[in-house]
Structures are given as structure tokens and as C-alpha cells.
Amino acid sequence: MGNVWQVVDAYGDVGFVRAAGAVLPQGTEPIEPHLAALEVPAWFPSEEPNRDRVDLLSELCAAGAGIVSLDAARELDLLRERVAELLRTGCILAFRGPPPRAPEARRPLEVPPPVQPSPKAPDIVHALVGVIQVDFAANHAVERDSLGNFASPEWLSTRQAADQSPVCYVRGARVPLAVVLRVLRPPTGTESVQLRGRAMAGGATLEWTCTVSVSPGSVDVSTPTMTSSAPLPDVVACYDPLTITWEANAAGTGWVGAGTTTHLVYAVLGAPAGTVYWTLVDISCRAAQGETTEGRVVSQSFTPFATRALTRKRDGVGLTYWNPNTTTCTSTRLLLASADGSGQCGSWAEFFIDMLKIHGITSADKVVVVVTVAAWTSGSQGFLVKNWQWNAATRPAPWTHRMWTDVVNLPGIPGQRNPEPPPAFFNHFIVVHGGQLYDPSYGGGPFADAATWETGAIDGLFAAALAGYPKSSNPQALVQLWNMRTNARI
Template sequence: MRRTLGLALAMVLLASAAAAHADGRDVLEELGPCMAGAGLPADPECLAAFDVDGDGDVDLHDFAALQAGVDPVGACCFDNYSCEILTEAACLAAGGGGEWLGAGSECGQCTLVRIRAITFGGTGSTTIKHDCAYPPCSSYGTQQWLDANHDGDVLDAGDHDYPVAYARNSHVTLSGVQFWVSPSGTASGVQVRGYGPDGLTFTGTGNLSGSTLNVSGTLVSEGTLPNTVKYYPSFDIVWEVAFDGVNFVDGGTSSTRLYVTRSTPLGDCLESYFHISTQAADGLADEQPVIDAIWAEFADREVYNVDGERLGYYRGVLCASYCTYYSAPELVYYTTSQCGGWADLLRQCFRTQGLNSSVFVTAEPLTSALPLDCGSYPSSAAGFLVKNYTFNGWGTSCTAYPFSFNDPCGYYAAWPSPTCTDATGLPGQDNPNPASWFARHFIVKINMAYYDPSYGAGPFTGTQEQANMQWELGAMAGYFGRAEASSSRAGVRKDIAQTRETYFDQ
């Protein structure tokens, strides 16, 4: 088909050239069948006879060169950034500072244009902050994309590529759009257009001064972002520029991390919160499916911050006091935390998607359901043990807390041969046997369901008491208190299945 089209076009041109080149009619008639078309191999004899510009094929450039008397043609670039395909002689004679780029050259080679800078903003946008341990954390700069040395990437010193965020169904608004242009010059009313993902387009005009083309005002996308949560690891905009208003040349590509949230984000707005929650809920819009998708990211006990580091629960310690990180910012920055940090992180992920109804829930021993211990000043259980523990016969004289226990922190005096010992436990986030000896534990409640992100456990549903009982059955091994009046050694009693011995404070 392409050979046929090439031949047909050649014949048309032959007809118009016959009078002017009657003496070369035989050569031109032979050239027509050699125009195989793009992507098809050229006959070696054709190349030898007709590849005037030496570019490895026989095309209209060669045909035009033969028409002009075997003078090859190529791009003629003018000072006003326009271009024509001419012979070298015709280019020099045309005036206007015409520069001929050589046989077979194309107009797209006349001008080199590279996108240099972009600022994202407008209605629906949210400023993202760097991860840091102790807020307030610093915001990323407002000029989110900068290729300072205009080499086509943002990998060099002085370059940057900062993340941006928009609420779903928003227009993307750009300002401060700037290109680098070579050769330098002066031009006004330069047409600029960009093609983004999902059909978003941007159009505007700018003025060239020297090597800098500044686009005027703001460019608001034609079309909106999806009406769902969406994560773009690379929000690519392919840019084109037309100095003559007609012939567009490549302007390079900008690539930015872009997060589309369900609603306007709340809270600290650290990037890891966007990274975790937006990737998890990608493609969703309704509240409960978004909650479920975010929770699924925690339930598999594989959660990563924006730097790709896996987050852990009491990583490397069995004594809770040895981990001094309690909050979501500390967790995403230091990559480990107590239960409070994990509960905070789940809430921050919900809040980043505009969901503000989640609350902290404290789980503690239910004093009314547990007996007094055997200390000098008896009190109910001081705390609980999270599964798993091994019980090997009574070791204390305290019938209420009969199993002798040595706590991992050494707060209580040690027994020589404890009968309640730690075993590989209920796995936590990135930890098969985390710390498991606590006075209390923090979880999260949203939409009448309870979630324990430290262990990826839940949701627990029903009434508050029913959810409490579900959680307790899955987590509790026993409860500890003082086992002797005359010393500070600890004893443990086993959890009684189907008897609620803990409580949720809400």
C-alpha cells in the first residue's frame, strides 16, 4: 500500500516537472517505483541511484532535489523561527537570516525548546509537606518542577521535582510556565500547548526574550482530573511550541508526582500520608470503599513510607519503653513506633482523603471484671499481655495472679524460674514478635468499626461491647499484677475466653 502511494505521489510530481526537466524524464520515471515509503526497505540499486541526501532512503527530499537539478534540499531556518524545505541556494537567497541545516534535515531541527519551570496551584490544590519527625514540617516549594540546566531531566544539582495534590474532579492550574529556547531571539504571541494524562490539555501564549520563553498568566486544564482518588507516579505533560503560530516543535516533557484525593486533605499533609492512602484507594470515590482500601494497606502488615522504607511496630525491642516514638510523623520518619504512632498514621491517612470522623480508642483492663492483686496495697490488674505466652504451672502463692512473670523492662523484681514466658506472638507490622506487655493499647474507630493497625487486625464490628470482645479474643493472653505483699514481683492470670476483661473507652 505505501509503495503504491509513494508511486502515485511521484507520478503527480513527475507530471508537473516534465516540461522543466524533459531531458531528465527517464531518471525521474525510474525514481517513482523506488519510493517504497516509510518503514519499508529500500532497494540497494535505488539507494545508489537516487538517495541524494544520503539518509538511507528514497523519499520526497530526493525527488525534490532531482527536480531542482540534483541539488539536495533540507530545512531552511529563519530568524523569525519559521522554516521552509529548500535547496541551500534557495535558502541563502530567501533572506530573513535563513540558515540551511543540510540535506535531508527537517524543520523540527531548527529550534531546540525545553520546558524549564512549572508551578502547580489553583482551586482544589493542596500544599504537600516533607516527612519530618516533629511538626510543623516544611512545605515543598511552590515551583514544583524545575530543570535548571534545561537538559531534559530533573536529576541534576539545582533541579527539583516536587509532589502536588488536588482534590478529585479539579482542574489543574499552571503558572510560571517557562521554556529555554535555542537559538535565542525575540518573539511575541508564541503558541504553547501541553498534553497531559487522561485527556487534560493546556494552551497559552508567551513571549520570547533571549533564550527564555515565559508563558503569560495561568494555564487551566481543559478537562478535569478523574472524579476518583488517583495516584500519578509520573504526571507527564508533553509540550509543544509554535513560534509562527502554525508549525509546532517539541518542547520537552515535564513529569511530576501527583496525588488526587477524595476530598480536601486535613491534618499535617506529610507526603507519606498521601503516598500510602492515595495509592491504596486509587480509582475509588465512595467513603466506605476508600476506608476499606486504606485499611487493606495496613491489614497485610506491609506499609511503606514515600521513600520505600517499610514501617515497623516496636522493631527490635521487647520492652515498650525502649521505643520512644509515639506519633505518625515519628513513624514515617524513623520507620518504627509504639501503638500510638500506628493509630495516628491510620487516622492521618483517612484525614488526608478528607475523612474526619475517625477517633482514637484506648483499650485497657476492665477493672470491674478482674480481681485485686496480692500487693501490699491491692489493686486490679496493672496491664495485659498480648498473645502469645507459655504457661507452665503456677509459680506464685497469689491465686488471683498465679503465674510468675519477669517483665522485659525489669520494672518488677525477677523470679528465678518464671512460669509465664514470652512465645512467638501475634505478629505486628514488620515484626513477628513485637513487644507485648502493656498498660494500655491504642486503636482507631471510624463508621462504627474498630481497627487495630499495629497488628493489622480488624475491623471489629457490632456494638462497642461486641467489637471489644472480638478484639480481646484475638489479642489477649492474660493480665498482670503484683503477686506478693512483701516484694515487687509480678504474677499473671490467663484471659478467660468469652468473658470481657478489657474495655474500649469509646
């Protein structure tokens, strides 16, 4: 039994035996060392090292301890080299043929069938939305300075900031609105999405909330009308901007941002009694910011007139009193529509009256200034607007001076964007409110009474080419002021 053989390993029809006194199994044939070494990749697959076979080769190659590596590619090369060396030296024999059925023989490893993964539940995707439209309700339409009312909806994500529509409410009002949501990420199933928007208006926090349903096929979703949780502060104001921060909560998964919208919001004193022209509401709400009474709104709204630098809101054109070459405008609408923004005194008086009407103030009236009504209608006499230089009289009273020679025009009272308006008129229009007089054309006022206005504005009278009644020496009233609504003299 000295020539017993011991199978070191067998794989298919290729095997290795120890050579010490061993013989090849019956029915097999030896393999040349270089061919046997080539069989190693089949016997030990390189793509996924089998640790059982690594252990066997470690035993086989015990004489070359340390050659087994955990690096598969390096391991295979080293084993190939060692097997070839052992075959050459006769330490082992390689054979091809049916594997021996000895107790020491090893069966090829059985590979278990692959385990089929359990079906995976589909991932649940929740909706993601963003605000693309805001439509205010119960607001007072703002007119774009003679170009028609601003468009509704008031805010669209596709518009530039300068093209969004302003909004007007009465102070202390709650603000209703509706929005349109763009579904940025559809959900896997229909679900409820909570929406909320928050804004600060002065010291008040306004919040809008609602719930909408979003389905996998939804593109845009409209909300019902939402009313602000709190009213606007009870003061005249211009909120520029009113910023609303929107958030959404899909199926209770938590609040995430849904966009930010910015709005120009005006709060007027009372319900408008006339057209809400953009320029007029903007000037007055900014000037009367924080006011709560009619008297204060009137006085504060007039303050910007004293700067004589008013600007049309829709295009930034400066508004002017009397451009001699183009001035034909006699109403607010014509003044706002004119290309160069120039208007006569009648348009400026109505400009201020219409401004107050936006706040529900209807107690301001247009006043005409004339020497007498008869002189006005006949065009026979007018008045000289400050300032004139009165030289020595050359004619008998009352028309003591010749125009332009005996009485000479000097730089006078500046008007709106006009340092030197015409120096003489047959009539002039101003405004009365609460017994006080306002002269919008020149930015003058308030004046306590007619005498005070006349002293500051009139320098004398004229008739055709003659002048007389210099104000400096004629303290009596030179002109008459008539309320055009009541036909009563002031």
C-alpha cells in the first residue's frame, strides 16, 4: 500500500495528486506541467476567488508558504507559477480523466440557486407645488394714468416686477385672494396639499390658508378664495412691497417653500369716490402714510405739490404747469394722458381734487379766480401774477401804467416744473377744502382765506395794453373767488 495516492483536488476531469509514491488513478492520463498550469484558471476561477479552493491550494503549496494573497489577480498568478514549479519538480502530478472516488476526493462545490429578491414596494412621491398666479378680490381697480385699468390677475410669475398690477384697498380691510399653483412634481397618488401665505403689513401679520387636491395628472391647481386672517392696519399706507411667502404641506409630510410674491398695495382713507389714477393714489398714500383723518390726509397729500417735482407714475414723465407751446389740458385725465405731462391750472386743480376723491373725500371744490365774472367772460380785464416792477405812472388812474414799459415783468412765482409760468391771466383755478385754499399749479398753500392767497399771488390788474391797481398800494381785494360747485363767492 506504499503507492497509495491522495487526491489533492479534482475539478471536472482535471485533478492533482501528491507525487510521493503515488500513481495516477486508473483511466487517467498525465498532463504536461505547462498544460497543467494552464488549467488553473478553470480550476480556480479568477473572477471570484473561492475561499475553499484557496485553502486547498495553500495546503498544496505549503512548501511555498506566504504566496497566497487576497488580491484575486495576484493570487491567481502566484498559484499558476507555484503549481507549474511543483509539477516540474515531481512533487505533484496532474492528470486528465474521470476523478477518483476515494474518501479524500472532493466533490465540486454545489452552487445554490440564486435567491430571488422579494418584490419591492414602489416609492411614494409627494407633490411639490409653486405659486404662479395671484388674483386679488374685492379690491378697487387702479387706472394706469389714462391707459385703462391694470390687468387682472394682479400677479403672474411670467411678468417682470415692474409690470405687476398694483392693488388698492380701504384701510382696515381684510384682503381676499386666490392663487394658481404649478405642480412641479406630481404625486404617485391623489393627495391633499395644504397651502399658506404670510405677509407683514405695517405691524400686522396677514395669513392666507387653504387645502387643495393634487393628482398624478395635475398640471395647474387653482385654490378657492382665501381671506387674510387679519385686516390691514387702520391707516392710510403704501406697502411697497407687500411680500407674501408661500409654503405647502403635501399629505402632512412637512412645510416646504412654494415661492414668494411681491405686490404694491395702497390703503386709502375711505371708499374711492372717483377713478383711482395710479399717479394720484401713489403720491397721496406715500405722503399721507399713517394718517387716519380727512384733514390730515388733505394736508399731507398736498405736501408733495410744494416740491414742484411731481412725476407721472406710469412712465416717469415730469408733470408741468404751463408749457406755453403745448399746454391745452384742462382735466386730470388729459394731464395724465399728455405726452409731455403739461397742463393748465384747471387740470392741476382737478388733479388735487381727484386725488382726494380716491380717499373718499368729496368736500374739496374747484375755485375760479377772476377780476369779475363779467370781465372774465368778456376778456376785458385780467390780473398780473407776481412779480412785476411798477415804475412811475405815466397815465391817469385807474390804468396808470403801460404794459411792458411802465410795468415790467420780473422773475415770478415758480410753478410745477416751470420756473417762469405766464405772468398774466384772465382767470385761474385753485381748490378750497375746509375753508382753506390750495394752489396746486404753484404748490402754494394752504391759505387761510382769499385775502391771504391774493396777497401772495397777485401784483395788479391789466386791461388790454394798460395796467393799474398795484397790489402794494391797493390793499383791497382785486379779484373774486367763486366756488364752481356752489356758485357762491368765497
